[in-house]
Amino acid sequence: MQTHDKYHPPESVKGKFSKKLYKNREIGYYTSYDYYLQKWDNQYLNGLCSLYDEEIVFLDSVIKRILDGSKQKINNAILIISSDHGELFGEHGQVNHFFTIYNELLHVPLLIKWPDDFKIKGEIANLVQLHDLFSTILDITNSPFPKPKSSKSFLSTEKRKFAISQLLDINYKIEALKNRNPNFTPKEFMQPMMSVITDDFWKITKRLDGHIEIYNLNNDLYETTDLTEDRRYTKRVNELTSLIDLLGKITGFDKAAVKPLG
Numbered sequence: 101m102q103t104h105d106k107y108h109p110p111e112s113v114k115g116k117f118s119k120k121l122y123k124n125r126e127i128g129y130y131t132s133y134d135y136y137l138q139k140w141d142n143q144y145l146n147g148l149c150s151l152y153d154e155e156i157v158f159l160d161s162v163i164k165r166i167l168d169g170s171k172q173k174i175n176n177a178i179l180i181i182s183s184d185h186g187e188l189f190g191e192h193g194q195v196n197h198f199f200t201i202y203n204e205l206l207h208v209p210l211l212i213k214w215p216d217d218f219k220i221k222g223e224i225a226n227l228v229q230l231h232d233l234f235s236t237i238l239d240i241t242n243s244p245f246p247k248p249k250s251s252k253s254f255l256s257t258e259k260r261k262f263a264i265s266q267l268l269d270i271n272y273k274i275e276a277l278k279n280r281n282p283n284f285t286p287k288e289f290m291q292p293m294m295s296v297i298t299d300d301f302w303k304i305t306k307r308l309d310g311h312i313e314i315y316n317l318n319n320d321l322y323e324t325t326d327l328t329e330d331r332r333y334t335k336r337v338n339e340l341t342s343l344i345d346l347l348g349k350i351t352g353f354d355k356a357a358v359k360p361l362g
Contacts, residue, residue, distance in 0.1 A: 107151035118150035292357035
């Protein structure tokens with residue numbers, strides 16, 4: 101939770117990136133919901149991002165202390181460093197991680213120190229999901245517990261053909277906005293949604309209202325150019341649309357997604 105808002109970096113790192121910000125004591129004392137009621141300017145968003153970076157620097161130092169104090173004990177251990185989500189600071193017109201599943205939120209760090217006996221080193225660029233860690237740990241420990249089909253071990257020869265992310269219910273967030281402003285009208289993008297990333301790194305996102313966005317992540321990782329209406333990719337768009345419709349039914353998204361408050 102060190103890198104979670106509200107951001108209050110410890111004194112050891114405070115001001116490393118945000119030195120000028122502390123002249124304004126309002127920085128850091130905010131609620132992300134406020135952004136959707138009255139947009140913040142770029143200077144304020146950049147200030148929040150600087151505070152976030154300071155929190156990360158401090159977290160890095162804590163992890164280093166843990167590793168430095170454990171060097172004699174972790175040779176045959178597995179150490180995994182990751183995150184449940186990233187954060188937005190104005191990208192795509194949004195902040196925090198409330199109403200979307202763009203890659204700024206999905207493309208999180210995943211660092212693994214394997215047991216020495218496995219002799220696995222270097223960068224591996226396979227497509228993975230966080231819950232693949234479950235089956236991976238079971239494999240490493242030779243655990244007899246069953247592995248769900250949806251969790252694919254990193255040690256398996258079977259590689260993941262697609263990764264899925266779902267945002268099922270945003271109503272409590274809309275309620276929070278209405279509590280702050282009873283006249284607030286939910287924005288069009290405030291919908292449950294589902295994304296699928298294929299093993300050749302194309303991504304499709306479909307909202308509950310049927311709106312679709314498609315990106316080629318090979319040259320557009322942070323989704324700036326929607327290719328849905330690009331006639332050069334009509335066949336690919338149709339393939340991805342059929343795929344996400346099928347996976348929506350298989351995973352139960354269509355039934356689990358909660359219709360947003362009006």
